[in-house]
Amino acid sequence: MxxxxxxxxxxxxxxxxxxxxxxxxxxxxxxxxxxxxxxxxxxxxxxxxxxxxxxxxxxxxxxxxxxxxxxxxxxxxxxxxxxxxxxxxxxxxxxxxxxxxxxxxxxxxxxxxxxxxxxxxxxxxxxxAPTKRGGPVPFLTTSTExxxxxxxxxxxxxxxxxxxxxxxxxxxxxxxxxxxxxxxxxxxxxxxxxxxxxxxxxxxxxxxxxxxxxxxxxxxxxxxxxxxxxxxxxxxxxxxxxxxxxxxxxxxxxxxxGGKNPMIVLDDANIDEAVQGAVFGVFGNTGQICMHIERIYLPESRYEEFKAKFVRAAESLTVGASYDFGPEMGSLVSPDHKERVQSHVEDAVAKGATVVTGGKARPDLGPAFFEPTILEGVTKDMLAGATETFGPVVGLYCYRTVDEAIALANDTDYGLNASVWGTDLDRACAIAARIQSGNVNVNDILATAFASKGTPSGGVKQSGVGARHGxxxxxxxxDIQNLAVLKKQVMGAQPGQDYDSYVKSMLSGLKMMRRTGIR
Structure with missing residues (x-):
């Protein structure tokens, strides 16, 4: 082209x-x-x-x-x-x-x-900055980090x-x-x-x-x-x-x-806002975000409403190659990665999943384009159900109780990011606290957590060790260097003092420091 x-x-x-x-x-x-x-x-x-x-x-x-x-x-x-x-x-x-x-x-x-x-x-x-702290003997010793x-x-x-x-x-x-x-x-x-x-x-x-x-x-x-x-x-x-x-x-x-990040939509969620968030969470950066959403859990009472609006939103996305702000979704990073994403979709379909929309490569747009794809019926014996697809592909799931939704969200080896949507913020935050993930966003997908540079961001379980930010x-x-200074030689028995006397005075001193709050 x-x-x-x-x-x-x-x-x-x-x-x-x-x-x-x-x-x-x-x-x-x-x-x-x-x-x-x-x-x-x-x-x-x-x-x-x-x-x-x-x-x-x-x-x-x-x-x-x-x-x-x-x-x-x-x-x-x-x-x-x-x-x-x-x-x-x-x-x-x-x-x-x-x-x-x-x-x-x-x-x-x-x-x-x-x-x-x-x-x-x-x-x-x-x-x-160096941080000066107390040493073992008050006033006579210091320790600096x-x-x-x-x-x-x-x-x-x-x-x-x-x-x-x-x-x-x-x-x-x-x-x-x-x-x-x-x-x-x-x-x-x-x-x-x-x-x-x-x-x-x-x-x-x-x-x-x-x-x-x-x-x-x-x-x-x-x-x-x-x-x-x-x-x-x-x-x-x-x-x-x-x-x-x-x-x-x-x-x-x-x-x-990696991550296999879940999104839980609660029964009191604003569905229009949740759909808008899901569009970015699934299809932003063509699904190639470590923290993007690959699993969406929906309450029975809102499943069809969310699904219908989400499918319409996915199908209305403009996909293409352009150096201006026209396309809402771009290409995958390479033809090889496109083949990986396609293999996950094909494996899911072969094992019983249904393509609600998308599911195909778009060679007419370029060598590595793939359609926004929504699946139903994804199970853990499928590649798309257990491992990270890292593309514009998501599975929809239905749940009956919040406890079930949390259990499903946690049923993965990964724990990088998660998203919870609901209008009762106290309830949503309480649910978020039960999800095994290094990052959990309430009424957002990932940006609020990742852009909070003052708070560490990392993964748990198989999603990593350590964190960036904060x-x-x-x-x-x-590395920490402990610079310790002894101002006067008081660490040990003094000349002429027997060790029994020194031990008694040391233990007495420790008790006094505990009572006075010095140590």
Whole structure:
């Protein structure tokens, strides 16, 4: 198909971006425009030796960066905040070109790193400041908690939100004083490369933020073996592999993994609002959001009403390839991923599920388009019922009691996100508290939770370990140094004092401190 590429995305611009990727092997990967399948640029592929050199360079730059006063480091991100917003349209162009998502989602993705910067610019000074605490002997000892950067953090970013995750996770680690080696997905390396360019324009020291490219099995082990900490967003299967290797290396890892996220509509819900939320929750970013909805549980009394309105809304969505705000849903990220989504639908139908609407690929629109799809009769012996489909596909389910709905929502190995809809907020929140999920939104799908940068966001069960955002999202990139000071030698028996006397005075002192509230 013929589609005019955005004016900003020139061949020269793309070549400049990918020239940052180290590659001594001469190997490249054909990075394509998803809408058309046309090759955009040959992306260099890094070797293990390239990765080791990237860590050496990042470590050298990090030693100097960590010595910068925090105020000076934050000054870089104050400038970067303005640059990221000023260049949001170009960022969105790159995100669309490489991922095929619609314009709305691309623009919203471009805004995540500035939101993260804004939060931690304000929060970091108090979080990273030394905290003096009391020592074991009042007045004569002190203990100070000092936050030290871990060193060089390996960030492995996914293809569904390459700019938001690749940049936001790295920015937090940089603020804490670390260096970065980022591995984006080959399919979506352009937007994070542009983000690094903007950070350096804002004053980030060159060499501090390295990027390497290649297939995960080829370069992932070397990246983990050289990192001081790993931040990974992706599938549960890959997360297990990364977590195991990080554990062998005795380094920390934060893993945000898959989800099979439920939405519970209560009998008092505003159905029109719930339908509107479900449209975004299921079909936003073409269903390629870790926190998107794949299961909707409806009360018997409202099932047909919701179903009829939801089907009409899904069928009215405009789907297509465009670099403007016309289409409401874009493409899947690749033909391979389209085949995965289609296989889930075909497996469900073969095992007895019914396609209410959609269910087919749309090659007339592009090589990776798939229709908004609603299924009924999905069971756990189907791929679409038990594993993450990660596409514009959802199953509708009917429940009789709220307890049944909660049990069904929790009947999964995953626990990343959930959504509850009802007009009685106290009741809805009480139900939300019973759902086994790291994030639960009431009368929203995911944005309220994820955009709340002051509160940690992560998964439970097989959906991950650790969290991004909140104080934890910054402090995880630091090690604690306990700086303890003894002002006078009072720890032990004094000259001429027998140990029995010392023990009696010590125990008496501990009792006194407990009574007075000192310890």
């Amino acid at each position: 013929t589609l005019q590429r955005p004016a900003a995305v020139t061949d020269a611009f793309l070549e400049t971006l990918v020239s940052r990727v180290p590659s001594t092997s001469g190997g490249t990967w054909k990075l394509t425009e998803v809408y058309t399948g046309e090759v955009l640029v040959e992306l260099p592929q890094s070797t293990p030796a390239d990765i080791e050199r990237a860590f050496v360079a990042a470590r050298a730059a990090q030693r100097e960066w960590a010595q910068w006063p925090l105020k000076r480091r934050l000054g870089v991100f104050k400038k970067a905040h303005a640059l990221f917003l000023d260049n949001a349209q170009t960022t969105a162009d790159l995100i669309q070109v490489e991922s095929g998502k619609n314009r709305r989602m691309a623009i919203e993705e471009s805004c995540d790193p500035p939101m993260v910067m804004s939060h931690y610019i304000k929060r970091a000074p108090s979080l990273l 000092i936050r030290q950067p871990k060193g060089v953090v390996g960030v492995i970013a996914p293809w569904n939100f390459p700019f938001a995750t690749g940049m936001s996770d790295a920015i937090t680690a940089l603020i804490a004083g670390n260096g970065i080696v980022l591995k984006p997905d080959n399919k979506t390396a352009l937007s994070p490369l542009f983000g690094i360019q903007m950070l350096e324009q804002a004053g980030l020291p060159k060499g501090l933020f390295q990027v390497v490219c290649g297939e995960g099995p080829d370069i992932g082990p070397t990246l983990i073996d050289n990192a001081n900490y790993v931040m990974f967003t992706g599938s549960t299967a890959t997360g297990r592999v990364i977590g195991e290797r990080a554990g062998r290396n005795l380094i920390g890892a934060c893993l945000e993994l 104080d934890q999202g910054l402090l995880k990139y630091t």
